[in-house]
Amino acid sequence: MQKSISTVASAGGGVYPGAPRRGKWFKDKELGYTVHLIRQNPLMLAGLMIIILLVVVAALAPWLAPYRPTSVDLGGRLSPPSPGHLLGTDEMGRDIFSRIVYGSRISIQIAVTVVAIAGVIGSFLGAVSGYVGGRLDTVMMRVMDMILAFPSLVLAMVLAAVLGPSLTNALLAVSFVQIPKYARLVRGQALVLREKQFVKAARVIGAGDLWIITRHILPGSLSAVLVLATMGMAEAILLAASLSFIGLGAQPPEPEWGAMVAMGRDYLMDQWWLATFPGIAIFMVAVGFNILGDGLRDILDPRLRQ
Amino acid sequence: MNAANLLEIHGLHLYFDTYLGTVRAVEGLDLTVSRGETVGLVGESGCGKSVSALAILGLISQPPGRIAGGKILFKGEDLLKKSPAELRNIRGKYISMIFQEPMSSLNPVYRVGDQMVEVIMLHRRVSRGEARKIALEMLHEVQMPDPEAVMQKYPFEMSGGMLQRVMIAMELSGKPDLLLADEPTTALDVTVQAQILRLMKNLVKKMNASVLLITHDLGVVAQTCDRVAVMYAGQVVEVAPTEELFTDPRHPYTRGLMGCFPDPNRQDAELAAIEGTVPDLINPPGGCRFHPRCPRAGDICGKEGPGPVAISDDHVVHCFFARQASDDHSEGGTGKGVAVLG
Amino acid sequence: MQIWGFIVRRILYLIPVLIGVTLITFALSHLVPGDPARLIVGQRASEETLERVREELGLNKPVPVQYISYMKDLARGNLGTSIRSQRPVIQDLRERFPASFELTSLALLFCVIVAVPLGVVCAVKRNKLVDHLIRVFALFGVSMPVFWWGLILLLIFYVILGWLPGPGRIAMDIAAPAGPTGMYLLDSLIAGDWQAFGSALSHIILPAFCLSYVYLAIMTRMVRSSMLEVLNQEYIRTARANGLSEWTIVVRHGLRNALVPTVTILGLSFGELIGGAILTEAIFAWPGLGSYLVESIGFLDFPSIMGFTILICVIYVMVNLLVDIAYGLLDPQIRWN
Numbered sequence: 001m002q003k004s005i006s007t008v009a010s011a012g013g014g015v016y017p018g019a020p021r022r023g024k025w026f027k028d029k030e031l032g033y034t035v036h037l038i039r040q041n042p043l044m045l046a047g048l049m050i051i052i053l054l055v056v057v058a059a060l061a062p063w064l065a066p067y068r069p070t071s072v073d074l075g076g077r078l079s080p081p082s083p084g085h086l087l088g089t090d091e092m093g094r095d096i097f098s099r100i101v102y103g104s105r106i107s108i109q110i111a112v113t114v115v116a117i118a119g120v121i122g123s124f125l126g127a128v129s130g131y132v133g134g135r136l137d138t139v140m141m142r143v144m145d146m147i148l149a150f151p152s153l154v155l156a157m158v159l160a161a162v163l164g165p166s167l168t169n170a171l172l173a174v175s176f177v178q179i180p181k182y183a184r185l186v187r188g189q190a191l192v193l194r195e196k197q198f199v200k201a202a203r204v205i206g207a208g209d210l211w212i213i214t215r216h217i218l219p220g221s222l223s224a225v226l227v228l229a230t231m232g233m234a235e236a237i238l239l240a241a242s243l244s245f246i247g248l249g250a251q252p253p254e255p256e257w258g259a260m261v262a263m264g265r266d267y268l269m270d271q272w273w274l275a276t277f278p279g280i281a282i283f284m285v286a287v288g289f290n291i292l293g294d295g296l297r298d299i300l301d302p303r304l305r306q
Numbered sequence: 307m308n309a310a311n312l313l314e315i316h317g318l319h320l321y322f323d324t325y326l327g328t329v330r331a332v333e334g335l336d337l338t339v340s341r342g343e344t345v346g347l348v349g350e351s352g353c354g355k356s357v358s359a360l361a362i363l364g365l366i367s368q369p370p371g372r373i374a375g376g377k378i379l380f381k382g383e384d385l386l387k388k389s390p391a392e393l394r395n396i397r398g399k400y401i402s403m404i405f406q407e408p409m410s411s412l413n414p415v416y417r418v419g420d421q422m423v424e425v426i427m428l429h430r431r432v433s434r435g436e437a438r439k440i441a442l443e444m445l446h447e448v449q450m451p452d453p454e455a456v457m458q459k460y461p462f463e464m465s466g467g468m469l470q471r472v473m474i475a476m477e478l479s480g481k482p483d484l485l486l487a488d489e490p491t492t493a494l495d496v497t498v499q500a501q502i503l504r505l506m507k508n509l510v511k512k513m514n515a516s517v518l519l520i521t522h523d524l525g526v527v528a529q530t531c532d533r534v535a536v537m538y539a540g541q542v543v544e545v546a547p548t549e550e551l552f553t554d555p556r557h558p559y560t561r562g563l564m565g566c567f568p569d570p571n572r573q574d575a576e577l578a579a580i581e582g583t584v585p586d587l588i589n590p591p592g593g594c595r596f597h598p599r600c601p602r603a604g605d606i607c608g609k610e611g612p613g614p615v616a617i618s619d620d621h622v623v624h625c626f627f628a629r630q631a632s633d634d635h636s637e638g639g640t641g642k643g644v645a646v647l648g
Numbered sequence: 649m650q651i652w653g654f655i656v657r658r659i660l661y662l663i664p665v666l667i668g669v670t671l672i673t674f675a676l677s678h679l680v681p682g683d684p685a686r687l688i689v690g691q692r693a694s695e696e697t698l699e700r701v702r703e704e705l706g707l708n709k710p711v712p713v714q715y716i717s718y719m720k721d722l723a724r725g726n727l728g729t730s731i732r733s734q735r736p737v738i739q740d741l742r743e744r745f746p747a748s749f750e751l752t753s754l755a756l757l758f759c760v761i762v763a764v765p766l767g768v769v770c771a772v773k774r775n776k777l778v779d780h781l782i783r784v785f786a787l788f789g790v791s792m793p794v795f796w797w798g799l800i801l802l803l804i805f806y807v808i809l810g811w812l813p814g815p816g817r818i819a820m821d822i823a824a825p826a827g828p829t830g831m832y833l834l835d836s837l838i839a840g841d842w843q844a845f846g847s848a849l850s851h852i853i854l855p856a857f858c859l860s861y862v863y864l865a866i867m868t869r870m871v872r873s874s875m876l877e878v879l880n881q882e883y884i885r886t887a888r889a890n891g892l893s894e895w896t897i898v899v900r901h902g903l904r905n906a907l908v909p910t911v912t913i914l915g916l917s918f919g920e921l922i923g924g925a926i927l928t929e930a931i932f933a934w935p936g937l938g939s940y941l942v943e944s945i946g947f948l949d950f951p952s953i954m955g956f957t958i959l960i961c962v963i964y965v966m967v968n969l970l971v972d973i974a975y976g977l978l979d980p981q982i983r984w985n
Contacts, residue, residue: 036325146668149961153923158957161945162679238793242927245795246942261796272803279796286791363889397891410882413901415980425890460980
């Protein structure tokens with residue numbers, strides 16, 4: 001208590017005079033402070049709203065979309081936005097609004113799959129590497145360095161090209177590219193955590209390595225991983241859309257937003273709506289995840305909290 | 307304003323607005339420093355002594371800080387009314403400041419000499435070559451071995467004690483009237499502390515500068531100060547000439563501090579701690595801020611704040627019981643300890 | 649001086665990374681669907697021809713032997729033969745390189761000129777309106793799908809407003825400046841051909857602007873956060889207490905320190921710039937390495953793809969080496985130990 005007051009007073013910088021004395025108070029004030037931080041960050045709420053909107057749209061797609069995403073109407077192709085087709089139709093006469101609505105499902109699929117694969121594998125590799133240390137750690141980190149020696153889009157493109165163009169392969173490629181980020185982050189956390197008293201104590205009472213990794217190291221790294229994962233979703237969506245744009249991801253007629261932009265590219269001169277609207281959707285979702293990630297980092301970062 | 311007074315602080319109120327409420331870090335601070343005098347400002351960490359010094363230089367960032375009232379007169383002019391440009395001209399030239407952590411007080415990516423030259427050129431309006439000469443002289447003054455080599459060093463290549471010498475040399479290079487020293491020796495080894503203090507004292511005397519020395523260490527005070535102001539929870543509770551403070555402390559808090567001060571003559575003595583904790587400065591106790599911890603607090607203490615009580619011309623105490631005999635306190639024996647250290 | 653030891657250590661550290669890169673590309677070349685020999689000779693070739701090509705390519709030797717000969721070829725600068733152009737891949741890449749270099753350098757230059765001041769303004773005016781505006785601008789940048797951004801720029805400035813020319817490096821009716829560098833801006837300047845220079849300049853503006861946004865956004869955010877951290881340091885307080893002007897404090901004492909972490913992160917995210925360049929070149933029909941990759945992928949021209957990948961990795965790793973050296977120059981403490 002003494003110390004925290006003095007930091008505020010002498011540095012004249014902080015705004016949080018530290019944790020009060022008793023346990024109960026501590027928790028309440030921490031929570032109150034978190035709420036305060038969230039309220040101070042209206043941008044983060046906007047990000048959260050975007051993501052909630054994305055999920056709701058994806059869940060209610062069949063009810064929200066006036067047309068089936070793949071129903072072709074060659075008579076009404078390339079028609080501009082109108083009350084009948086809010087965002088116009090594409091070169092096959094498909095309703096762009098409906099396709100974007102259904103495309104939200106693919107976006108969520110991309111975000112969740114990539115973060116699940118890369119996050120789980122990367123975190124586990126990082127935890128083992130950092131906790132076990134020694135030669136295993138050196139080798140593991142060298143391998144990660146090798147992967148990181150490729151610009152992520154280049155590696156994802158080459159992998160996707162080798163595996164063959166499909167959404168699944170694109171997701172695998174993007175996931176693979178993202179693994180080192182999680183591995184490095186969690187390894188750093190593991191290096192700190194394994195020196196903590198409670199981990200040493202667990203070892204003394206005979207806990208196995210796997211137990212310690214799953215019960216102490218991974219949960220201890222959770223908040224950092226959460227921040228990275230949120231931003232990683234934005235990155236995954238952008239990368240996957242880029243692959244689809246090049247033709248290495250989702251294949252027509254799937255209503256994937258990047259592929260839709262690619263299609264619209266040929267009609268840019270006269271039918272601007274084909275490329276414009278799906279791009280806005282990608283952009284909005286990426287903004288949402290990025291704001292949310294920024295906000296989470298600000299709230300969870302103990303350094304910024306003080 | 308007394309012409310002999312270089313610095314006069316009247317009723318300074320300094321608040322910090324935080325999420326949990328307003329921290330009343332300094333409330334009604336009165337303090338004077340006359341020319342050539344070294345005044346100690348003593349108190350526990352968090353009592354508002356450092357922020358008061360920063361306020362003198364206008365270095366409180368606002369927000370969250372807020373000057374809620376008072377005057378800071380330097381040579382008769384209120385520093386709180388100065389424009390940023392005027393303040394800049396005063397900083398480092400008329401009033402300098404030395405901080406607690408010499409290791410982090412200098413820019414890590416520039417050579418020590420270049421940083422000194424930068425400041426000297428700014429305040430003395432001299433050429434680079436001239437500034438270099440002054441820097442070398444000043445390093446010589448602080449008894450730095452091989453000043454030429456020191457000028458070429460980066461901060462991380464030097465020890466804390468050496469860096470604090472550099473800081474002293476740098477801060478005194480502008481021939482300031484007032485030096486604010488915020489715990490200048492706290493971060494240093496005990497053996498180096500005494501050297502640095504002696505050095506500072508001699509140099510300041512030579513330049514006839516005044517010093518406001520901020521510390522929590524009564525040993526440092528005894529060694530260097532002419533007068534001492536004791537601060538508690540944002541207020542000055544007792545001011546006295548150093549010797550008088552040590553021989554005749556009147557405020558219960560001052561006595562408590564003396565009790566905390568180890569007596570080198572008594573090997574068996576345990577450090578006496580003051581009961582209770584530092585008050586919450588968001589909701590400070592009413593009346594005398596010390597009363598919840600005070601061994602002799604009466605009913606009145608919780609109701610109104612004690613006004614100044616003059617024991618002698620320059621010994622003022624803020625306590626209702628200040629005039630009661632001073633020899634009834636149980637802590638005792640501190641005067642001797644001071645004499646030894648001083 | 650110690651800096652040389654530092655550089656040598658850094659270069660030595662690159663060797664295992666580069667070997668790793670070749671291992672990965674080698675492995676990928678072997679994962680390629682279909683028979684590489686068949687890809688070269690075509691579907692109608694006889695079994696004997698196929699066998700002969702296999703022999704030539706060393707495909708019937710054990711894998712480690714193949715890797716060694718692969719490495720030998722790499723060391724000689726032999727990246728194989730492009731299936732599409734039937735020319736050595738290295739020759740194709742050499743031809744394409746100047747266009748990419750010209751585009752990325754210009755974009756990078758623009759980034760630095762814009763991002764550093766923006767980041768500094770943000771940090772100094774923290775939580776003021778300017779800070780919020782610039783942060784939103786940067787947030788949009790890092791969330792921008794580059795390929796779509798390029799299309800939108802084309803749509804606005806070429807299709808709708810007609811202020812700038814469309815895809816390509818230079819107008820169709822203007823002869824490309826012949827010169828030593830292969831970079832149109834430089835070559836036309838050297839030749840004193842102002843018409844070509846004007847055309848090349850107007851063609852490069854949109855793609856350079858398109859490419860710079862994402863990296864500029866990353867950079868602005870980096871400068872802002874490291875500047876904020878630095879401005880909280882005690883030596884900044886010392887500088888203030890010494891009466892230095894706010895400008896000197898921010899630029900001389902703040903920025904110099906803030907650049908140390910910024911430069912490192914920038915090296916690491918240089919990949920974003922490369923990725924952005926691939927997409928930008930594809931959008932603007934910019935005949936550089938990026939569009940070469942996209943074209944090669946469309947053709948499943950794996951020797952070209954792998955050649956490109958190795959070249960890009962070498963560039964990427966070299967950039968990070970330069971960044972490390974810059975880091976050493978900026979931070980004396982690194983240099984010394």
